[in-house]
Amino acid sequence: MNRRILVIEDDSVLNKLLCDGLNRAGHSAKGARRWTEAERRLSEESVDLVLLDVSLPDADGLDILPKLAERQPVIILTAYGSVQNAVAAMKRGAAEYLEKPINLDELEVAVARVLEVAALKRDHLFIKSRVEALTPHNLVGSSAAMTELRQRIAALAKSDAPILIRGECGTGKTLAGNLIHAQSARAKRNFVIHDGSAHLGRDFLTALFGAEPDPKAPGSPSRTGLILDAEDGTLFLDAVAEVDAEAQETLLRLLESGLYRRVGAQNDRAVQLRVIAATSRDLESMARAGTFRPALLEKLGGQTVHLPPLRQRKEDIPELAAYFLGHIQISHPVGKHLTQSALDRLLAYDWPGNIRELRNILERAMILSGEGAQIAPEHLVL
Incomplete structure (x- = not known):
């Protein structure tokens, strides 16, 4: 080769x-x-x-x-x-x-x-990066909203432009980004996740881009950034609204030029990758308030995916519940199913935590239902 x-x-x-x-x-x-x-x-x-x-x-x-x-x-x-x-x-x-x-x-x-x-x-890195895609969670649902979402993901996967995924917490933004990557020409490279809310200020830049040795601490090591793992693959920036002004400026430069600079470095480095960002915030309002760079919003928002909240596609709940129970039961000796009254209770709930909340509630219900084969309404902690 x-x-x-x-x-x-x-x-x-x-x-x-x-x-x-x-x-x-x-x-x-x-x-x-x-x-x-x-x-x-x-x-x-x-x-x-x-x-x-x-x-x-x-x-x-x-x-x-x-x-x-x-x-x-x-x-x-x-x-x-x-x-x-x-x-x-x-x-x-x-x-x-x-x-x-x-x-x-x-x-x-x-x-x-x-x-x-x-x-x-x-x-090895590639296999590790695919673990998220192989976990028991998928774009499950036959509603019109989910059919449209799958079509949108397939279309965006053919492009290499930055993408902004919008949706409430728990709607599956990371999964959607991973599916775009998996259907793209970069699928054989890594899908690397960096959470904007997990690192603040310089910590965000250091974790993503790496850092040169601290001149004030002789013998301190240099640090590699996640961006090296994402080279030729996809960098998924979760909670992009949480990054500060300095990080926003650095991300904008990366998107515009393909260049980045380690913290403390004097020279730029070039990198080839695709950037997918995700947010549950109203970035337009933040841009008007001066807390999010309009140029970065424009660069990221050229291609957008909107994930519907679960309350707007309740017809998918029976299919989602069956899917989650099937995967949760892999580690349980007794096969379990929802009673009709339990399913009715799930359908009546508004799901502020969306799909993530549904799975968590079903996992708890599996435990509360004990050795029985049925999950009843009293086992659902809503």
């Missing part, structure tokens, strides 16, 4: 030799002879692997290795091979270590091995 490889080697002859060999092996290799040139290339495009000379004219390879290894695997090249250098390189994040003169056959084997391990790591 064709992989993008950057060779950072100051020896022009060796640089060309390595690039030519990698290109013949079916990869797409480019060379850089100085760290400044390599840094510019990396800010403009993503690569799958870096070959890094440990001794560059303008940088020490071991010093820049940790930063590089956070984003893609790195193979260290050096003419000063030793056990100490190898151990130092591996501790700082190198995936492999090769000593000059470089044997092209050995290089090809090392590259294949490193890329295979990187692919396995990506697959």
